[in-house]
Amino acid sequence: MLIKAKHLKGYRLNSTDGTIGSAREFYFDDQYWSIRYLVARTAGWLSGRQVLLSPYSVIGIDPIDETVSLSLTKQQIENSPSIDDDEPVSRQFEESYYNYYGYPPYWGGPYIWGSYPYLERDSAKWSGWDMSQAPWNRHLRSTQEVTGYHILASDGEIGHVEDFVIDEETWAIRYLVVATTDFWPGKKILVSPQWVESINWETREVVIDLSRERIKNAPAYVDDAVITRDYESGLYGYYDRDGYWVPDLVRA
Known part of the structure; x- marks a missing residue:
């Protein structure tokens, strides 16, 4: 869950x-x-x-x-x-x-x-x-501390960390919930920590190796919606990435 x-x-x-x-x-x-x-x-x-x-x-x-x-x-x-x-x-x-x-x-x-x-x-x-x-x-790190960090795509900012999605079985953070209010009003997206390129703890910035345009057209996340495996498969498929549930990635 x-x-x-x-x-x-x-x-x-x-x-x-x-x-x-x-x-x-x-x-x-x-x-x-x-x-x-x-x-x-x-x-x-x-x-x-x-x-x-x-x-x-x-x-x-x-x-x-x-x-x-x-x-x-x-x-x-x-x-x-x-x-x-x-x-x-x-x-x-x-x-x-x-x-x-x-x-x-x-x-x-x-x-x-x-x-x-x-x-x-x-x-x-x-x-x-x-x-x-x-x-x-x-x-x-504290989830309370990282909430609000800026999320930077490869070509500019896209929003900020609003929440974290936790896997109850492994207690891994599967996604950052990103609010893009200042850029694409009303849209929220999920970003996997696997896509994080770097973190600057001093400037409170998380850099991901995806472009703004790619992220803009990604499947939206509806607040409080149940995250199904179909949704996850579609999200990872959109980015041409293997899901965390693939056996070779169970260590992460």
């Missing part, structure tokens, strides 16, 4: 023994464009610290009740490694966090989730991980 970050934001977070708060925002890495943590708003509980939840702890999302079910107890979350609200997520914190929960490190292999192209939920396989293995230098 594909779900927008703005829809998930505000969903109630249910531990195994009670509600801990709601989803506030999300941290993703800038190589695989995968959600690494849900940031919880705890409404006074554990005030003053960021409460981070790995997708490994998510066992279900209910869009009807707007809830996210977790496999953790409130005590486990309370005793997890602490990080202040105004501190960045450091590598040291992540190593401590993953050691605490015993999760396999996502940076410990060549795939989106380390040694796997998916979330390996069989805990019997969570042994023997080497935390020192770091084949790529991960950087975490």
